[in-house]
Amino acid sequence: MSDVSIKESRSNPVRTEAPWYKRKSSLRILGMIITFIIIIPLALIYLAPYIGMLSTALKQPKQIFQYPPKIIPDPVMWSNFPEGWSKYVPFNTYLFNSLKITLNNVIGNLVSCTLAAFAFARLKARGKNILFALVLGTMILPNEVILVPQFLLFTKLGMNNTHWPLMLPAWFGYPFFIFLLRQFFMTLPKELDEAALIDGANWLQILWNIVLPLSKPALATVAIFSFVGNWNNYLGPLIYLRDDKLLTLPLGLTQFQGQFGQVAYHFMMSNAVLMLLPVLLIFFLAQRLFIEGITLTGTK
Amino acid sequence: MLQRFTGKKLSKREKQEERVFYLFISLWLIGFLAFTGGPMIASLFISFTNWTGVKSISFIGMDNYQTMITDKLFWITLKNTAYYAFASVFFGTVVALIIAILLNQNIPGRNILRTIFFMPSVTQGVAIAIMWLWVLNPQVGLLNYGLSFLGIKGPGWVTSQTWAMPALVVMAIWQNGQAMIILLAALQGVPRMFYEAASLDGAGQWAKFRNVTIPMISPALFFVIVIGVVGSFQIFTTVAVMTRGGPGSSTMVYVYYLYQNAFSYFKMGYASALGWILFIIIAALTWVQFAAGRRWVHYE
Numbered sequence: 373m374s375d376v377s378i379k380e381s382r383s384n385p386v387r388t389e390a391p392w393y394k395r396k397s398s399l400r401i402l403g404m405i406i407t408f409i410i411i412i413p414l415a416l417i418y419l420a421p422y423i424g425m426l427s428t429a430l431k432q433p434k435q436i437f438q439y440p441p442k443i444i445p446d447p448v449m450w451s452n453f454p455e456g457w458s459k460y461v462p463f464n465t466y467l468f469n470s471l472k473i474t475l476n477n478v479i480g481n482l483v484s485c486t487l488a489a490f491a492f493a494r495l496k497a498r499g500k501n502i503l504f505a506l507v508l509g510t511m512i513l514p515n516e517v518i519l520v521p522q523f524l525l526f527t528k529l530g531m532n533n534t535h536w537p538l539m540l541p542a543w544f545g546y547p548f549f550i551f552l553l554r555q556f557f558m559t560l561p562k563e564l565d566e567a568a569l570i571d572g573a574n575w576l577q578i579l580w581n582i583v584l585p586l587s588k589p590a591l592a593t594v595a596i597f598s599f600v601g602n603w604n605n606y607l608g609p610l611i612y613l614r615d616d617k618l619l620t621l622p623l624g625l626t627q628f629q630g631q632f633g634q635v636a637y638h639f640m641m642s643n644a645v646l647m648l649l650p651v652l653l654i655f656f657l658a659q660r661l662f663i664e665g666i667t668l669t670g671t672k
Numbered sequence: 673m674l675q676r677f678t679g680k681k682l683s684k685r686e687k688q689e690e691r692v693f694y695l696f697i698s699l700w701l702i703g704f705l706a707f708t709g710g711p712m713i714a715s716l717f718i719s720f721t722n723w724t725g726v727k728s729i730s731f732i733g734m735d736n737y738q739t740m741i742t743d744k745l746f747w748i749t750l751k752n753t754a755y756y757a758f759a760s761v762f763f764g765t766v767v768a769l770i771i772a773i774l775l776n777q778n779i780p781g782r783n784i785l786r787t788i789f790f791m792p793s794v795t796q797g798v799a800i801a802i803m804w805l806w807v808l809n810p811q812v813g814l815l816n817y818g819l820s821f822l823g824i825k826g827p828g829w830v831t832s833q834t835w836a837m838p839a840l841v842v843m844a845i846w847q848n849g850q851a852m853i854i855l856l857a858a859l860q861g862v863p864r865m866f867y868e869a870a871s872l873d874g875a876g877q878w879a880k881f882r883n884v885t886i887p888m889i890s891p892a893l894f895f896v897i898v899i900g901v902v903g904s905f906q907i908f909t910t911v912a913v914m915t916r917g918g919p920g921s922s923t924m925v926y927v928y929y930l931y932q933n934a935f936s937y938f939k940m941g942y943a944s945a946l947g948w949i950l951f952i953i954i955a956a957l958t959w960v961q962f963a964a965g966r967r968w969v970h971y972e
Contacts, residue, residue, distance in 0.1 A: 400778075407777045414771065415788045417818075418846065422791075424814045425803045437812050488700040496686065497693035503701070510708055512958055514906050516927050517947035520718060520940050521711035544703020575692045596794070604797025606909045611935060622798035626913060629802075637806060644799035655794045659787065666850060667857035 429453070429642035436637050449638070453646065456639030463643060465617055466624035473538050473620065474602040480542030481549055481598045482591065488545050489553030490579045494565060504554075511547040515607075523611060537612045538605070542598075549594045556590035556665075557583060592658045593665025600651055621647050719945035724938045736945035745921060745929065746946075753905055753926040755837060760844035761900040765893070768848045772855040786856070793849030800847075801913035805830065808839050815842075830915050833922040840910060840923060851896040858892035859885070890969045898961050905954055926950055 423443065428436055429452055431445040457463045491497075492504050526537040560583060568578045584591070606622045613619055619627075625643055628636040655662065682690070694701075719736055723729045740746045771789050775782055792800075807814045808829035816826030827835040862885060870880045886893075908927040911917060917924035917932075930950070934943035 403777060404779050407774050407779050411771075411774045411779075411785060414774075415785055418788050418792065420814055420818070421800075421803055421807050421846075424807060428806060439812050439817075441812055441814065441817055484699040484703070487696040491693045491696035495689050495693040495696070497690040500693065503697065506704065507700075510704065512902050512954055513708070513712075514902075514927075514947070514950050514954055516906065516930050517715055517944075517951045518708060518711035519930070519947065520934050520944050521714035522707060523934075524714070524940070525706075525711065541703060541707050543699060544707060545700030550700060575689075575696075600794050600796065604799075604909075606798055606912065607931070610912075625798045625802060629913075640802050641806070644802055647799045648795050651795055652791070655791070656787075663786075663790070663853055666853050 425641050426645055428638060429645050431638055433638055452638050452642040456636075456642040457646065460636075460639070461624055461627055462616070463621070463624055466619050466621045469535065469618060470603060470621040473535055474599060476539045477542035477602045478595055478598045480539070481546055482595060484543050484545045485549040485553055485594060486579070486584070486591070488550045489557055490575075490583060492550065493554045493557035494562070494578075494583070495575070507547045507550050511551060513547075519607075519611070526612065532612060533614050533618065534612075535618065538608050542602075546598075549598065552594060552665075553587070553590050556587055560586055589661045589664035592661035596654060596658060596662050599654060603647075603651060715944045715947055718941055719948055721941045723940045726938075732941070736942045737949075739942065740945065740949065745924065748921050749924050749926050749929040752837065752922070752924055753907070756840060756844075756907060756925060757901055757904040759838075759841045760848075760904050761897060763841065764845045764848040764900060765851060765896055767845050768851040768896070769855055769893075771852050772859055775852075775856055776859040786853075789852055790849035792847045796847065797909055798913050801910045804839075804843050804910075805914050830923075831919060833920050836915055836919060836923045840907070840914075843910060844904065844907075848900075851900065854892050854896055855889060858889035862888040887970045891971055894961075894965050894969045898958060898965075901957055901961065902954055905950065905957075 424441070427441075427443050427445060430448050430450065431452075432447070432449055435442065435445060488507075492500065492507070522537070523532075526532055529536075531537050531540075564582050565578050568582055573581070604622060605620070609620045609623050613623065621643075625640060625647065628640045628643075720731060720733060721729050722732045722735070775786055775789070779785075810816060810826065810828040810831055813826075813829070815829065819826040829839040830836045866884050866888065867880055870884050875883065906927050907925050908931065911923055911925050911928045912931070915923040917928055926946070927950070930943050930946045933939045933946060
């Protein structure tokens with residue numbers, strides 16, 4: 373502003389500089405400040421429940437219902453974590469069950485859905501369109517429609533009160549994941565297949581050596597969706613599992629509700645924090661791939 | 673075999689490709705028949721019976737469906753679910769869009785902020801529902817504590833007939849990070865030159881938003897809304913853990929009611945009929961949205 377004199381700018385209107393508040397650079401900084409003024413409190417609101425959760429997990433029972441709530445507990449009860457985890461309720465058993473079911477289902481989903489998605493995306497066959505329409509149709513099918521017959525089926529097979537009803541279906545495809553992977557596989561150039569076929573590769577080799585290495589974002593997305601969904605699954609275990617030694621973490625958490633009432637809030641929270649950790653860990657590790665993958669599902 | 677119908681003779685390679693196709697989709701196909709298609713037909717059959725899951729079963733025609741018409745609680749659950757779905761999808765999408773627009777500015781720390789807003793959508797289920805029970809606690813909860821700074825005396829949330837449902841909606845808005853990511857990606861995909869051209873035509877910020885941004889991101893908006901409606905009609909875990917349909921029947925939602933009928937009252941027939949009606953409702957809503965979408969969604 374200061375290096376251009378008023379006289380000059382009058383004589384040469386093209387070079388006129390706008391006043392500081394109209395200048396592009398100032399506007400950009402102003403816009404940034406306004407954005408920050410809105411977004412920082414919003415971000416804090418979004419984080420607040422997590423902070424409150426951690427804080428409650430570290431409190432003594434009598435401090436939980438103090439008002440106004442203290443964010444930093446005094447004293448910090450680190451002992452809540454081991455006590456809540458295994459003193460009253462066998463959370464190690466629940467953890468083992470949850471891990472077993474979740475890992476099985478992630479692998480099962482990846483294998484079965486990748487195979488089907490690859491076929492739908494890259495192979496020619498009669499009847500393919502009708503079959504793919506079935507995949508799409510079952511995508512919006514609410515699971516609850518088949519809840520009762522599935523329950524009866526597994527009961528007939530003697531699998532009620534075992535982990536099988538929760539682990540078996542994962543190996544037989546999941547429509548949303550098939551759709552998601554198929555959309556991704558479609559974006560890879562077909563010429564890759566042609567070239568590999570000429571080189572004498574078979575379809576399984578093409579899938580394994582060519583398509584999969586290029587599909588990491590989509591695979592990561594499916595893996596995370598599957599992990600989160602199974603790790604948090606509540607309805608399935610609620611219906612099928614009754615023996616205490618078979619229960620999963622979500623069911624274990626709700627046990628504090630009935631058995632100890634409000635007294636066990638600190639244990640519920642400390643266990644809930646521990647239960648969230650693997651999800652957050654996986655999310656942070658694979659965030660870049662995951663966001664890329666989600667983006668593809670929404671825009672393609 | 674099939675070629676007699678299509679009249680086309682397939683080459684050896686094409687035949688082989690078709691075999692591989694059916695081999696690759698076989699897991700999904702078996703799963704579809706055993707765990708989805710079969711149960712669907714069974715469910716339709718059961719919905720015409722008075723089965724309680726044990727021994728005797730008799731055909732009662734359309735009775736279950738007629739019961740629904742006079743079942744007061746059914747209509748309440750339908751109304752509650754529609755309210756929840758509409759409110760959480762509407763406000764959830766608006767908030768997700770606002771956050772996406774803010775994050776689309778060129779501000780420092782964007783990736784960290786994006787992670788914060790996205791995190792709630794990967795941390796779901798029982799642990800989070802329990803955390804929210806505490807956040808929503810009328811006396812010592814974080815939400816009412818926060819409101820007290822604004823001079824607002826917060827309501828009873830999940831303990832109040834009027835405010836329990838809005839509380840669940842608030843939670844759903846908080847968890848809508850996936851929509852935010854999809855919208856953010858769509859916003860980033862709008863070519864800058866469109867905005868520049870609109871500026872040259874003298875368009876203001878609002879006009880640019882209305883006439884450039886919205887049409888350009890309409891496919892992503894549409895996707896987010898369709899997925900949101902399908903998902904929110906199936907809300908279960910939060911209700912089961914936090915309110916069990918109460919207080920009164922103020923948060924009695926469709927799937928929770930279905931679950932109760934099947935596994936608390938053992939009315940397998942009625943539950944199956946409820947499942948089918950839910951499927952029809954969701955299919956109809958999806959169809960309506962696609963029909964309406966033709967008028968406002970612009971694909972390139």
